[in-house]
Amino acid sequence: MTTVSDEVTGERSPAMIERGLFAVHFWAGDTRNHRYPRAQLQDEARDTFSPGCTRDGVVIPARWAFRSELSQELGDDRDKAQDCRACFRRPR
Numbered sequence: 001m002t003t004v005s006d007e008v009t010g011e012r013s014p015a016m017i018e019r020g021l022f023a024v025h026f027w028a029g030d031t032r033n034h035r036y037p038r039a040q041l042q043d044e045a046r047d048t049f050s051p052g053c054t055r056d057g058v059v060i061p062a063r064w065a066f067r068s069e070l071s072q073e074l075g076d077d078r079d080k081a082q083d084c085r086a087c088f089r090r091p092r
C-alpha cells in the first residue's frame, strides 16, 4: 500500500509534492485561484478553509473560504492569470 508519506519521501519532483499537499481551487470570495491544503479539504467536518497564502501570516485570517465558495479542483489548464500571487510564489 502506498501512503501519502511514501509518495512524499520517494522519488518525486517539487511539482508532485505540491500536488500531493495542495489542491488548487477557485475561490468565489475574492475571485482568485488559491492553494488549499488537502488535509483540510478532506476533513468532512470542516466548512472553512484557509488558503496557502494565510500560512505565513501574510493574509488576515478573515480570508477563510467556505466549502460552497470553492470550485472543483483545478489543474494546470486553469486560468493562471487568476492565481493568487502569495499562494503560487516560488518557495524560498
Ligand SMILES: [Zn+2]
Pocket: 033, 034, 035, 051, 052, 053, 054, 084, 085, 086, 087
Ligand atoms: Zn492565496
